[in-house]
Amino acid sequence: MPSLKDMRVRIAATKATQKITKAMQMVAASKLRRAQAAAEAARPYAERMNKVLSSIAAAVAGRDTAPRLLSGTGSDRVHLLVVCTAERGLCGPFNSAIVRLAREKATALLGQGKEVKLLCVGRKGYDQLRRQFLRQIIDTVELRGIKQIGFADAEMIARKITALFDDGVFDVCTLFFSRFKSVIAQIPTAQQIIPAVFETQETPPSYEYEPAEEEILAELLPRNLAVQVFRALLENAASEQGARMTAMDNATRNAGEMIRKQTLNYNRTRQAMITKELIEIISGAEAL
């Protein structure tokens, strides 16, 4: 049986842990507010972009001159999965949920005889995926030092993807991230970005173009890619903080429960010891 001192040390340790998890929850809550605002601010841009692009895409659809970013390479043999995760752990099921979705997709594709390549954004996803898919991972991007994700970071990743596409490394590109629904609900999502997919809509107005259609598309499509990546990163950032907040809230509550049990146990043992000592004194006195 542990001595009373050991038990006291144990309680103190649990209390210290609880303080840490509590602090982490607070930090996540305040970061969440900023990340959520950023994610929500980026939504209109991504949506408008999608709308503009889908109407132009509908106008050039079926033409031979349609850019390859829009129409694809015509085959779907090699798939590139871009897995966006966090740089840090301790955020509940956030990272593993995204990784699981990507892993399922990769396994399914491999089962169909397709080739799979992976691009990991964020260290945590890389750590989890390299056990199974080390040979498939062609590149990783770390966003460690970056406090607030800027458009430039997304552009950097998008440029990497386009460069790979231009080199004919893959045919289809899918983006994996976690969509931020609310603090308690983050939905791991897969979004195909190359060839671009748009929701079908009513026939677009016949636009005038300045400069020519092809030139606009050539500029618009890579930008759209960057925007989609940017949005995924921001949604991810908000989801991560939300997941961490929930996880740390649970941890704090669990620690509280543990402290309660340990204190109860401590007091019981202490009282048992006092009783035992009293019995010893009394029976000693009686023996005289």
Next chain:
Amino acid sequence: MALFHFELVSPQRVVFSGEVDQVDVPGAEGDFGVLAGHAPLVATLRPGILTVFSGGNELKIVVLGGFAEVSDKGLTVLADIAESVEEIDRDMIARHISEMEERAAKMEPGSELDKLIARLDHFKQVNQHLIGTAMH
């Protein structure tokens, strides 16, 4: 004058949204003004200054690259960076200009260099304008 809906959106936020009389947009192939009932148009932007006229007020906004789309619903401008002339980070523009000048000095002649120089000129123009308004 008839009003139409104008939205200026950057990746960071919605910079402007509302009913306006006229918007002058710095298109890649020259400035153009948009009034209510403009024909559907998609155009790329160059770095420049976008002017919004609404109810007798004039609002100048620096936009650095992007797209404009005119449809029957109004004008939507998607800009990489959009800040009002008062708020834009002038040092950032100056830094950009010196960076590009350095790059241009090192580059081989060719279409890449031409593009860079054109972009540099646009930035210089914006900068000129900013310095001009600052002195007023």
